[in-house]
Amino acid sequence: MTRRTSPTxxxxxxxxxxxxxxxxxxxxxxxxALDVTGYSPxxxxxxxxxxxxxxxxxxxxxxxxxxxxWSGVGWSSTIYAASSYKGLALLSxxxxxxxxxxxxxxxxxQGVTVRGNDGxxxxxxxxxxxxxxYGIVVTNGGVTAPDLAIGTxxxxxxxxxxxxxxxxxxxxxSSAAPTYANYTGLTALAYGRGxxxxxxxxxxxxxxDAAGTATVDPTSSIVLTLRTGTPSVQLVEGDSGSPLxxxxxxxxxxxxxxxxxxxxxxxxxxxxxxxxAIPGAMNAANNxxxxxxxxxxxxxxxxxVWTGSVSSSLWIVGNWNGSPVxxxxxxxxxxxxxxxxxxxxxxxxxxxxxxxxGTGSTGFTFSGGQTVTLGRGGLTNYSPLQQTxxxxxxxxxxxxxxxxxxxxxxxxxxxxxxxxxxxxxxxxRITGAVSGTGGLALSGHRxxxxxxxxxxxxxxxxxxxxxxxGTIAAxxxxxxxxxxxxxxxxxxxxISGAGLVGPGNSPGILTAASxxxxxxxxxxxxxxxxxxxxxxxxxxxxxxxLRLTDATTPxxxxxxxxxxxxxxxxxxxxxxxxxxxxxxxxxxxxxFLSSIQNAAFTYYVLGNGAGxxxxxxxxxxxxxxxxxxxxxDSVTVATVSVASANFADGTVTNGQVMQLTIVPEPAAxxxxxxxxxxxxxxxxxx
Numbered sequence: 001m002t003r004r005t006s007p008t009x010x011x012x013x014x015x016x017x018x019x020x021x022x023x024x025x026x027x028x029x030x031x032x033a034l035d036v037t038g039y040s041p042x043x044x045x046x047x048x049x050x051x052x053x054x055x056x057x058x059x060x061x062x063x064x065x066x067x068x069x070w071s072g073v074g075w076s077s078t079i080y081a082a083s084s085y086k087g088l089a090l091l092s093x094x095x096x097x098x099x100x101x102x103x104x105x106x107x108x109x110q111g112v113t114v115r116g117n118d119g120x121x122x123x124x125x126x127x128x129x130x131x132x133x134y135g136i137v138v139t140n141g142g143v144t145a146p147d148l149a150i151g152t153x154x155x156x157x158x159x160x161x162x163x164x165x166x167x168x169x170x171x172x173x174s175s176a177a178p179t180y181a182n183y184t185g186l187t188a189l190a191y192g193r194g195x196x197x198x199x200x201x202x203x204x205x206x207x208x209d210a211a212g213t214a215t216v217d218p219t220s221s222i223v224l225t226l227r228t229g230t231p232s233v234q235l236v237e238g239d240s241g242s243p244l245x246x247x248x249x250x251x252x253x254x255x256x257x258x259x260x261x262x263x264x265x266x267x268x269x270x271x272x273x274x275x276x277a278i279p280g281a282m283n284a285a286n287n288x289x290x291x292x293x294x295x296x297x298x299x300x301x302x303x304x305v306w307t308g309s310v311s312s313s314l315w316i317v318g319n320w321n322g323s324p325v326x327x328x329x330x331x332x333x334x335x336x337x338x339x340x341x342x343x344x345x346x347x348x349x350x351x352x353x354x355x356x357x358g359t360g361s362t363g364f365t366f367s368g369g370q371t372v373t374l375g376r377g378g379l380t381n382y383s384p385l386q387q388t389x390x391x392x393x394x395x396x397x398x399x400x401x402x403x404x405x406x407x408x409x410x411x412x413x414x415x416x417x418x419x420x421x422x423x424x425x426x427x428x429r430i431t432g433a434v435s436g437t438g439g440l441a442l443s444g445h446r447x448x449x450x451x452x453x454x455x456x457x458x459x460x461x462x463x464x465x466x467x468x469x470g471t472i473a474a475x476x477x478x479x480x481x482x483x484x485x486x487x488x489x490x491x492x493x494x495i496s497g498a499g500l501v502g503p504g505n506s507p508g509i510l511t512a513a514s515x516x517x518x519x520x521x522x523x524x525x526x527x528x529x530x531x532x533x534x535x536x537x538x539x540x541x542x543x544x545x546l547r548l549t550d551a552t553t554p555x556x557x558x559x560x561x562x563x564x565x566x567x568x569x570x571x572x573x574x575x576x577x578x579x580x581x582x583x584x585x586x587x588x589x590x591x592f593l594s595s596i597q598n599a600a601f602t603y604y605v606l607g608n609g610a611g612x613x614x615x616x617x618x619x620x621x622x623x624x625x626x627x628x629x630x631x632x633d634s635v636t637v638a639t640v641s642v643a644s645a646n647f648a649d650g651t652v653t654n655g656q657v658m659q660l661t662i663v664p665e666p667a668a669x670x671x672x673x674x675x676x677x678x679x680x681x682x683x684x685x686x
Contacts, residue, residue, distance in 0.1 A: 034192025035234035036204035046070060047200040052084040055115055055200070064189060065203050067255040068247055072164030073191065074114035074157075075201065077123050085193035087201055087242030088112050089259050090165050091285065092294035093156040093443075093462065094124075097276070099241035099262055100149040101140035103129045112153065116162040124153035130288045134281035135274025136264045147264045147274040148281055150288045156481055160423065160443040160463045167297035167400075168277050168285075169246050169258035175326050175350055175375055176279060180211035183260065183277070188246050190271070192239035192263065201242070204233040211275060235271045239263045244273045251302045251330050251353040252382035258299060282376065286398040286419075293441040293460025293479065295398040295421040298376045302330035302353055308338040314366070315345045324349050328377055333360030333385055343368035343391035351377020354387050354404075363387045363406060371414075374399060381406050381424065395420055395438060403428045403444065415439065415455050422447055439475070442466050442484070449490070461486060461499060468492050468510070478512075480521065486510075489538040491649075494550075500524055503546045506617040507582075509538035509647070514550040518557045522564040523599075524616060527580040527660070529570070535645040543582030545657075547647070554586045559599035567603045567635075567660065568616050569624070574605065574662050583658040585645070592656055593639045603635055636661045 036044050042062045047055040052075055060066065074096065076086035088096040096112055113123045128151070135148035157163065171186075172178030186208045194200045244261040261273040276282070285296045304322035306329065311319065320329075328351040333339060335358045343366050352374065354364065363385035366372065371392040378399030381387055387403075389410040395418040401408065407426030415438025422428045423444035432451040434440060439457025440447075442464050450470045459466070459475045461484040468488035472478070478492050480499025486492070487501075489508040495501060496516035502524035503510035515521060525544040533543040548554035559565070569580065586592050604614060604621035613623040624635075640659045645652045 033195035033199070034190065034202045034204065034236060034239055036202060037232055039202070039204070041200075044202045044204055045194070045200040046073075046203060049200075051075075051194070051200045052113065052198055053121075055121075057115070058200075063203075064205055065247070065257070068257040069117070069164045070257070071115060071117050071162070072166050072257075073243065073245075074112040077111040077113045084113075084198060085201055085238060086240075087191045087193075088151070089243035089245070089262075090114065090157070090163060091150065091259075091296060092165050092289055092292075093158060093160050093163060094153050094292055094294060095285075095289050096151045096153070097241075097243060097259065097262055098129060098149050098151045099138075099264060099274070100129070100131050100135070100145050100147050101138035101143075101264070102240040103149060103151075104141035104143040104145065112151070112157060114157055114163050116158050117164075118162055120158075120162075122158040122163070124155065124157035126151050127154050128152055132281050132284040132288070134276075134278055134284065135262075136272055138264060148262070148276060148284075150285055152288065152292070156462060159483055164257065165297060166243075166245070166257055166259040167299040168282060169248055169260050170277055170282075170298050170300040170328075170350075170377065172277065172279075172300075178279065180275075180277075183208055183211040183275075186246060188244050188260065189257075190233045190235070190244060190263070191242040192233070192235060193242075203245075206232045206271075209270065233271070235263050235266055240265075248299065250299070250380075250382065252355045254382070256299070290398050290419040290439075293419070293421070293439065293458060293462065294443075295378075295400045295419050295441070296376075297400045298351070298378070299380075300328040300351060300377055303327040304329040306331045306337055306341075308341075312338055312340055312342045313345075314341050314343050314368075314372075315347055326350055326375070328353065330355065331364050331387075332357060333362060333364065333383060335359030335361070339364045341366050343370045343372055346370040346373070348373040348375055348396055350375035352379045354379075354381045354383045354385070354406075356383040356385055361385070365389075366391045378420075379408065380404070381408060381426075386426075395436075401428070412451070415457065417457075419457065434472070440472075449488075459492070461497075467505070469505070473513070482520070495521065497521060501546060502617070503544045504541065505539065506619075507541060507544040509533070509535075509541050509545040509547055511547045511549060511647075511649075514548055514554050514556060515546075516556040517559045517563045520562045522566070523583070524566045524568070525583040526568045526617065527570060527582055530578050530580055532581040532642070532657070535647050538648050541582075543580060545582050545585050547585045547587070549587045551588050554588060555592060555595040558595045559597075561598065561600050563599045565596070565599045565601045566614075566616070567601060568619070568621050569603065569605050570619075572606050576662055576664050578662040580660045581640070581642075581657050583660075584639075585642075585655060585657045587652050587655050589641065589654040589656065591639045593637070596639075596658065597637055601635070601637065634663055636663055 042060045050056045072090040074088050111125045132148040135146045138147045171182035246258050248258045261275045264274045265272045304324040330353045333356040339362045365388040367390040373394040373396045376397035379401040381404035385406045387408045392412045394414045395416045398419045400421045403424035405426045409429040412432040413434045415436035418438040421441040427446040429448045434453040434455045441460040443462040445464045448467045453472045454474050459478040462481045465485040468490040471491040473491045475493045477494045480497035482498040484499035491511040494513045498520040500522045507526040527543045529542045533541040603624040607622035638659045639656045642655045
């Protein structure tokens with residue numbers, strides 16, 4: 001076989017050397033596309049035209065991937081257009097699976113482009129690649145290393161709801177010491193390059209010949225092999241790093257793409273794929289992802305199904321088809337199985353699934369004095385019904401929950417040093433304390449926290465709304481991604497990021513240590529009445545307040561034009577001289593006007609129906625304009641001292657609050673001096 005030696009594209013090869021799989025590693029002949037037995041564009045091409053700048057998806061029912069969401073399989077966005085065929089699978093909106101030897105061969109991948117579920121293209125810039133220490137050992141670019149690696153983007157490539165993120169398919173018989181026989185004979189989807197530089201990538205089915213240990217591999221990594229004979233696929237130069245996927249039928253009979261590895265090399269008559277579904281590799285992936293507030297998704301077949309045939313006890317063997325201990329367990333609301341479950345002994349379940357069928361109309365409730373420890377599979381609610389955990393939960397691993405449309409309510413969660421990431425279109429509620437040294441992240445619709453939590457890890461809001469009506473003040477900080485929101489009437493720690501801070505539950509008082517606006521934080525404040533807020537009633541304060549308790553630096557930097565402050569005045573008319581107090585409040589006595597005065601303030605007045613400029617917290621508002629009589633000039637922003645603000649958790653003396661004042665043009669002021677009528681004239685929307 002012939003090795004392509006062009007120095008510019010050297011790193012596109014599958015591997016420069018393969019250590020210890022088997023004798024007979026062969027270099028690829030100069031093929032130009034993933035070889036698929038019986039290839040057909042209709043069956044194997046992902047796009048029909050336009051790749052990579054305007055890709056048109058192959059919607060044929062004959063396409064091997066027709067049943068699945070491919071939005072999370074992106075392609076490399078490099079300074080070399082010729083490498084755009086490189087396939088990269090998203091493990092989160094910020095992390096992608098890649099081959100280390102490809103990254104070693106020259107320039108690091110400059111970025112990733114994906115086609116979202118709305119048809120839009122989004123790109124992200126790569127900031128670095130972390131080797132996981134697993135996968136077949138390969139040499140390229142003078143570096144010898146295991147081939148599984150994760151790239152990290154500078155920010156979310158797209159909103160979590162617009163792009164797929166793929167779970168690792170965990171078919172292992174044990175969490176800690178598995179064997180891998182369940183992968184042998186599994187049908188997979190190999191992904192690779194097209195026939196021309198910017199031709200559509202291809203997918204082809206192939207059977208996994210074996211899952212085993214590389215014989216001389218110093219990491220003793222597990223690898224997968226696919227035979228290159230008929231019917232199968234043959235990897236070619238340029239396929240490195242593209243994912244090996246499995247079309248999985250989930251417990252609700254839905255179709256999902258899962259990832260089990262990536263293309264690494266060829267050896268004789270075998271394709272060699274670095275295997276991801278190894279406990280060590282999954283742990284290493286979490287070590288890369290969790291500092292950014294993302295947990296690796298892990299899914300597996302439900303090997304135990306709740307029947308409740310004997311009693312309500314969770315751990316009675318007779319209540320199950322199969323054993324739930326250290327397995328994926330399914331609870332189906334079908335109108336027959338009992339939905340009130342007693343947690344009377346502690347045990348570990350690797351993952352929980354909830355479904356509904358037949359006459360099932362009630363979600364499951366877990367009660368009792370013992371705890372349920374959830375492993376790396378976390379929880380997925382495929383049901384439209386709410387699931388409730390009155391019994392305590394313990395995280396046995398970093399994990400991802402999808403609460404579905406029905407939502408999940410939990411009483412207490414011990415993070416046990418792990419990250420819990422919550423997604424789904426419904427609402428997740430944690431009514432008691434979240435404890436431990438782990439963290440919380442929201443990548444879904446809504447998470448409500450009402451207890452006095454003590455967890456010390458970070459808090460991330462990647463999408464949706466985090467509503468804190470209790471306290472998470474012990475958390476190391478709250479980071480908001482663009483498009484995400486923070487609200488509630490509780491207490492949080494330092495706030496940073498690029499999302500929206502909107503205190504209260506329309507309106508109310510939210511307490512934080514400080515804000516770091518440099519990332520582009522925005523703020524939304526509702527003012528229901530003129531004058532001061534009701535300090536003592538945080539849930540019904542009249543005017544929104546973001547109280548900042550840091551005595552020295554409540555604002556880590558000053559607000560600027562990139563920080564929007566939207567003010568919603570709950571009035572249909574305004575009078576000259578009206579004042580509204582609220583918005584920002586500092587426990588410190590020094591004026592903070594210089595910290596906020598350069599923000600981009602926008603004002604709205606109450607309104608409904610056609611012509612409403614904006615809806616906020618369910619209320620329609622008109623954009624406040626200057627077409628008033630007498631002539632309206634502006635709203636002035638100031639800070640004023642508050643002698644005594646009797647908050648529910650204690651009185652603050654000589655704090656400072658933002659004050660807004662409605663002022664007229666100078667000519668109008670002169671007229672007002674000539675007659676009291678002008679001074680009292682109402683400003684109404686034209």
